[in-house]
Amino acid sequence: MLLWKLVKCLSEQKSVSKQLCSRLRYPTTYPSEMSTSDLVELLQKSAVEHLTTFRQLEAQDFCSIATIVTTDFEALYAYKRGDYQQCLQQLSTRNVHKLLHAKQILIVSTFPEFIQLLDDDIVSLTALTLIADPECRIDNSYCVDITQMTLSLYLMTQCQLKLRHSVTSLTQTLHYIKVAHRRHEVEATLNRLVLKMIAHKAVTYITTTT
Numbered sequence: 001m002l003l004w005k006l007v008k009c010l011s012e013q014k015s016v017s018k019q020l021c022s023r024l025r026y027p028t029t030y031p032s033e034m035s036t037s038d039l040v041e042l043l044q045k046s047a048v049e050h051l052t053t054f055r056q057l058e059a060q061d062f063c064s065i066a067t068i069v070t071t072d073f074e075a076l077y078a079y080k081r082g083d084y085q086q087c088l089q090q091l092s093t094r095n096v097h098k099l100l101h102a103k104q105i106l107i108v109s110t111f112p113e114f115i116q117l118l119d120d121d122i123v124s125l126t127a128l129t130l131i132a133d134p135e136c137r138i139d140n141s142y143c144v145d146i147t148q149m150t151l152s153l154y155l156m157t158q159c160q161l162k163l164r165h166s167v168t169s170l171t172q173t174l175h176y177i178k179v180a181h182r183r184h185e186v187e188a189t190l191n192r193l194v195l196k197m198i199a200h201k202a203v204t205y206i207t208t209t210t
Contacts, residue, residue, distance in 0.1 A: 044116055048077045058106070067102030069095040072148050076117050079155050088159035095152040096176055107145040110190065122146065122154065125193050136189070143189040149180055150191045157198040167206050174202045 055070040062068065075091035078084075099105055110118065110126045118126075129136065129144050136143045146154075157173055177199045184191040 040116075044077065044080075048073050048117070066104035066106060067099060068106050069098055069148055069152070071095060072108060072151055073117065075152065075155050076119075079119065079159065080117065084159040084162050087155055088163065092152050092156040092159065095148065096156055099147075099149040099152060100176060100179060102149075105147045105149050107147050108151050110144055110146065119154070119158070121197065122151075122190075122194060125190060125197070129190055129193070143187060146191050146194060147184070147188075150184070150194050153177055153180055154194055154198050157202055161201060161205055167209050170202050170206050174199060174206070177202065 051073040052070060055068065055073065059068040059070050071091045072095060075087050075095065078087040078091060108114075110122065115123055126144055133143070153173070153176060157170075157177070160170055160173060177195055181192060181195045181199070184195070186192070
């Protein structure tokens with residue numbers, strides 16, 4: 001009888017030990033678990049903060065060579081979050097006014113690492129450009145980069161359309177787009193494609209509204 005009780009006791013302890021080990025290796029609950037979307041948002045926000053700091057350093061070091069706006073990535077992030085008022089009023093419009101007649105303007109890269117921050121339309125146009133000429137990123141990256149002015153005009157137009165601004169407002173933006181288009185050389189393929197696209201969107205909106 002004593003032997004049977006001893007064996008039973010050891011067996012129960014072994015079973016409890018296995019359960020504890022299993023829980024330690026494969027926990028069933030994660031009270032502080034962070035969702036993938038939250039993690040992605042935090043990473044994007046951190047990236048935008050670092051990119052903005054980089055822009056500020058560029059503006060300090062090269063302000064005598066080029067006109068540099070430091071909030072282009074902030075505007076892009078605001079647009080991606082759906083904060084169209086901030087993107088338009090506090091960021092994009094101000095950037096357009098500063099860059100429209102600037103002599104030298106910086107570019108915004110469309111490398112794959114930036115896809116998470118770029119708008120779907122720009123990503124699609126970049127992909128089409130690379131399909132038409134896969135070597136252009138290597139031979140002439142200018143054809144698949146966009147300037148800060150083009151990006152600012154794109155965000156400005158998109159925000160105005162989403163917020164259903166007046167025809168007068170879109171007509172003024174269309175004028176800015178035409179000025180910017182004339183300033184970009186033929187080799188600036190992606191810039192000219194983006195500018196043509198938003199010009200078409202603005203004209204369509206003006207036509208249907210009036």
